[in-house]
Amino acid sequence: MPNKVLETKNLNAYYGDFQALFEVSIDLFEGEIIAIIGANGAGKSTFMRSVTGLIDRIDNEINYKGLSIKGLRADEIAKKGLAMVPEGRKLFPSLSVEENLLIGGQIKRLGPWKLNTVYELFPDLYDKRNIPSNLLSGGQQQMAAIGRALMSNPDVILFDEISLGLAPIIIKSIYQNLPKVIQKGMSAIIVEQDISKALEISDRVYCLQEGRIALFGESKQLTRQEISKAYFGI
Ligand SMILES: Nc1ncnc2c1ncn2[C@@H]1O[C@H](COP(=O)(O)OP(=O)(O)OP(=O)(O)O)[C@@H](O)[C@H]1O
Numbered sequence: 001m002p003n004k005v006l007e008t009k010n011l012n013a014y015y016g017d018f019q020a021l022f023e024v025s026i027d028l029f030e031g032e033i034i035a036i037i038g039a040n041g042a043g044k045s046t047f048m049r050s051v052t053g054l055i056d057r058i059d060n061e062i063n064y065k066g067l068s069i070k071g072l073r074a075d076e077i078a079k080k081g082l083a084m085v086p087e088g089r090k091l092f093p094s095l096s097v098e099e100n101l102l103i104g105g106q107i108k109r110l111g112p113w114k115l116n117t118v119y120e121l122f123p124d125l126y127d128k129r130n131i132p133s134n135l136l137s138g139g140q141q142q143m144a145a146i147g148r149a150l151m152s153n154p155d156v157i158l159f160d161e162i163s164l165g166l167a168p169i170i171i172k173s174i175y176q177n178l179p180k181v182i183q184k185g186m187s188a189i190i191v192e193q194d195i196s197k198a199l200e201i202s203d204r205v206y207c208l209q210e211g212r213i214a215l216f217g218e219s220k221q222l223t224r225q226e227i228s229k230a231y232f233g234i
C-alpha cells in the first residue's frame with residue numbers, strides 16, 4: 001500500500017459565516033492522481049485553497065506526509081512541497097514570464113525543475129520569456145502557471161481548472177505533457193470540468209455537491225449514471 005501524502009478529515013471551510021465545505025475527507029496516496037469534479041460553486045476551489053493555506057477559517061484536520069499543516073501559511077505549505085496551479089492562472093500580469101517563473105523558484109526545494117527544464121518542457125515560454133504575462137495567449141498563460149508551480153519542485157501538484165477556457169488543441173497538448181509534469185513519485189489533484197477527461201486522467205475521483213462529497217471511487221469503476229446523480233443531485 002503506498003503512503004498517504006495528503007489527507008483531510010471532515011474538513012469544514014468557511015467564508016465569514018458562510019460554510020462552503022462540510023466534512024470533506026479526501027485522501028491522496030503517493031504516485032496517485034485524483035480528480036475532483038462538481039458543478040459550479042460545489043466547493044472544488046475552496047478545497048484546493050484550504051489545503052494550500054489560502055482559506056482563513058477551517059475546522060478539523062489536514063495532514064501532509066503524516067503531519068498537520070492546518071493553520072500554516074501558504075508559503076510554509078509551499079515549502080513543504082505542495083504547489084497549486086490556481087483557477088484563472090493568477091500570474092503577475094505586468095511581470096515577464098521569466099519573472100513569474102522565478103517567483104515559483106523562490107521556494108527553494110531540490111529537484112529537476114529550473115528555468116531551462118521548464119523551457120524545455122514548454123518551448124513557447126522560452127520564446128516569450130521577456131514578455132509581460134498578460135500579453136500571452138490563454139494557453140501560454142496556463143503553461144506559465146504550470147511552470148511557476150513546477151519551479152518549486154513540488155511533491156504534490158494541484159491543478160484548479162486545468163483546461164477551462166482553453167482551445168481544444170491546447171488542452172490536448174497540456175494533457176500530453178502531464179506525464180512529464182507529474183513525474184514518478186509525485187501526486188496530483190486535478191479539478192476538471194470535463195468529466196470524461198477527469199475520469200480518463202485520474203486513478204480515483206471525488207464528486208463534490210454543495211460542499212459535500214456526494215460520491216467517490218475508482219475512476220474506471222464509477223458509472224455515468226452514478227456520476228450524473230452525484231454531480232447534479234438528480
Ligand atoms: N471569497 C468568497 N467569499 C464568499 N463566498 C465564496 C468565496 N469564494 C467562494 N465562495 C462561495 O463558496 C462556495 C464554493 O465556491 P468554490 O469557488 O469553492 O466552488 P467551485 O466548485 O470551485 O466552483 P467553480 O466551478 O465555479 O469554480 C460557493 O457557494 C461560492 O459562492
Ligand SMILES: [Mg+2]
Pocket residue numbers: 044045046087160
Ligand atoms: Mg473553482
